[in-house]
Amino acid sequence: MAKDDVEARTSKKYVRTFIFSMKTGTPIEKLHVITKFFMIAAMSVLALYMFDISVSKGGPDIIGLIFLLIIVFALLIISGTSKYLVNSYLLLALPVPISEFIWWLFFDGGLPGAKVTFYLWPGFFPFGLSTAVLVLVFGVVYYRTRSFIIAVIPAVLLWWLTAMPGTLDFSPLTTWFKLPIGATSSFTLPYLSVTVALSKALGFAVLIYTSFLFLLTTRDTEIAGAMRQLGLSFKKSFFIALIFRSLNTLLIDYENIRMAQTARAAGVNRKSVFSKIIDLAYVSIPLVATMIRRSTEMGVALYARGFEASKKVTSFKETKGITYMDVTVIAILSAFLIYEVVLGHNINNLLIR
Amino acid sequence: MSGEGKTVSNTKNKYPWSNYTLKLGRGEPVSTTQYVLYAVQIAAVIILSYLSVVLLGPLSYSGISLFYFVYPFFLVFTMWWGIWGILGAYIGCVVGAGLMVGLGPVASGAYAISDLIPPLIAFIVYRGLLANRGIDSLWRDLTDKEVAGFKTNRVAAWVLFIAINGVIINAVSAELGVGIENYLGLIPPGAFWGWWAGWFFGDLLAMIIITPVLVKGLTNLVERQGLINRGWIT
Numbered sequence: 311m312a313k314d315d316v317e318a319r320t321s322k323k324y325v326r327t328f329i330f331s332m333k334t335g336t337p338i339e340k341l342h343v344i345t346k347f348f349m350i351a352a353m354s355v356l357a358l359y360m361f362d363i364s365v366s367k368g369g370p371d372i373i374g375l376i377f378l379l380i381i382v383f384a385l386l387i388i389s390g391t392s393k394y395l396v397n398s399y400l401l402l403a404l405p406v407p408i409s410e411f412i413w414w415l416f417f418d419g420g421l422p423g424a425k426v427t428f429y430l431w432p433g434f435f436p437f438g439l440s441t442a443v444l445v446l447v448f449g450v451v452y453y454r455t456r457s458f459i460i461a462v463i464p465a466v467l468l469w470w471l472t473a474m475p476g477t478l479d480f481s482p483l484t485t486w487f488k489l490p491i492g493a494t495s496s497f498t499l500p501y502l503s504v505t506v507a508l509s510k511a512l513g514f515a516v517l518i519y520t521s522f523l524f525l526l527t528t529r530d531t532e533i534a535g536a537m538r539q540l541g542l543s544f545k546k547s548f549f550i551a552l553i554f555r556s557l558n559t560l561l562i563d564y565e566n567i568r569m570a571q572t573a574r575a576a577g578v579n580r581k582s583v584f585s586k587i588i589d590l591a592y593v594s595i596p597l598v599a600t601m602i603r604r605s606t607e608m609g610v611a612l613y614a615r616g617f618e619a620s621k622k623v624t625s626f627k628e629t630k631g632i633t634y635m636d637v638t639v640i641a642i643l644s645a646f647l648i649y650e651v652v653l654g655h656n657i658n659n660l661l662i663r
Numbered sequence: 664m665s666g667e668g669k670t671v672s673n674t675k676n677k678y679p680w681s682n683y684t685l686k687l688g689r690g691e692p693v694s695t696t697q698y699v700l701y702a703v704q705i706a707a708v709i710i711l712s713y714l715s716v717v718l719l720g721p722l723s724y725s726g727i728s729l730f731y732f733v734y735p736f737f738l739v740f741t742m743w744w745g746i747w748g749i750l751g752a753y754i755g756c757v758v759g760a761g762l763m764v765g766l767g768p769v770a771s772g773a774y775a776i777s778d779l780i781p782p783l784i785a786f787i788v789y790r791g792l793l794a795n796r797g798i799d800s801l802w803r804d805l806t807d808k809e810v811a812g813f814k815t816n817r818v819a820a821w822v823l824f825i826a827i828n829g830v831i832i833n834a835v836s837a838e839l840g841v842g843i844e845n846y847l848g849l850i851p852p853g854a855f856w857g858w859w860a861g862w863f864f865g866d867l868l869a870m871i872i873i874t875p876v877l878v879k880g881l882t883n884l885v886e887r888q889g890l891i892n893r894g895w896i897t
Contacts, residue, residue, distance in 0.1 A: 347768070350767065350768055351767075351768045351769060353767070354767030354768055354769040354770065355769055357767065358767070358769060358770060358847055358848065361848060362847070362848035403765060406765070413850075413851050413854055414851050416853070417851035417852070417853030417854040418851045418852065418853060420852075510848070514765075517765055517766060517767040517770065518764075518765030519765070520767060521762050521763070521764075521765040521766065521767055521768075522765065524762070525762065525763065545698075549698065549701075549702050552699065552702035552703070552706075553702045553703075553705045553706045553709070553754070554706070555706075556702065556703045556706035556707075557706050557709060557710060560703070560706050560707050560710045561710050564710065564714070587730065587732075587868070587869075587872055588872060590732060590873075591732075591872050591873040591876045591877075592876065594736065594873055594876060594877050594880075595876065595877070595880040595881060597707070598707070598736075598877065598881055599880075599881065599884070601703055601704065601707050602700065602884075602885065602888070602890065604703060605696060605699045605700035605703045605704075606696050606699075606700075606888075608699045608703070609694070609695040609696030609697070609698065609699040609700065610695070610696065612695045612698075612699065613695040613696075617695055618695055
């Protein structure tokens, strides 16, 4: 790598990644892309395994999942991307674990064990923990979005989830004052349903935030460079880089087309859902036509620069070597994988026993 | 030009689409324009897969959307660009409807098989079987009464299109996708058929609405530019 290139790279404070820009010089930025991929793959396997441990083997490893989630958030903070994540993706991604919790609570039938009572309505309005959750969630989401509807939906949903368990409704620690309203409506579920549903919600959170960690801290050129290091030819590596490099451009094209349609009064009349779907279909023609035009132009540009005749090419300057840090991360994660998945140990059992 | 004339004369010109077969290709290397086009169409499928999952609300659950509008795109791209369209469908699902919505690489890589199989089957069935029986492998007979002076059978084209792509292949895709997600513990057993129906009807609706628009608007244009693959690769 030329000295000027090294200086240019090291002098940058931020570099562009797939969906954001990343601060340079952080421990995550210094990791090799292969290490980062191994990290998210290992975390995914662990999450999938931990939330799917059968009841006969002791049930899901909830403490293990909480441990993984803490690691992911710590890595996001270290990488300097947590602020962007909170601003852009936290609210978007939060409904997924909540919905997974509800889905698994009600649709995972046939689990053995003691039953627990849940209340659709306990017969009174519980002032306490659930009310605090309602106010807190509404306040935080409204502060961030300034939308009453967007704030009230997660707030009511979380309030309802915390008001459902009978143990919370009838404990003086969590319910401080009761205002009797209406009749009681309740149902029972196996205790394990709650454990499984909670583990699924935690597992999904791990999957989502590890994926974001990768997308927020990886550059397309890093992938192309890694492909070259793995022995792929320049044309194959460049093909992969071209795919990832085009993502942003195509997303901008899509937004421009939508804006052009809006400027031509596409959204003036109130339309049915079916009409809106047809509108979406009409985006397809300019989008694909733009894609073909862009490809033709890029193809000609590459040809004019002797792409087909190129024999010896310079390597990507973003290509990194494997460091001790990479080896350490891979070793720790491999050990964790062997401990949990291969040997079948469980952090839950280790700590609770 | 002489090479092109030889290719045409060697092909049975029974139908205007007889040049589009299941051979490997034109017998020439991939041009620079094709090289870029194949990469960019994969990027387009990634973006559309992502939008298909997130446009109807917050990040859709387990990558499943009630209106997966990328489905007709990768089917049409496969009919145009063969193996590259199939590759686009798979990578699009892994990255756009998997990694970018937070499913993680393992689950994404596994369930994306459900987007790999439909275009693969459609390509083989249309180019290998139906093209020789009067059905256009580029699906122009869904919208046009004539293709290059040849009168098309629109009723048969629509019946086969819905039966093969909308019902059979789509059911295989839903079964694979929801089945794999259920096996990985991403979908609760009691909700299997609800997810299955959401997947099936979401894809069916998108396919019936968007495919004719895409085919009518673009297939002839792409063909005129010489960008449609004769075979799997070029």
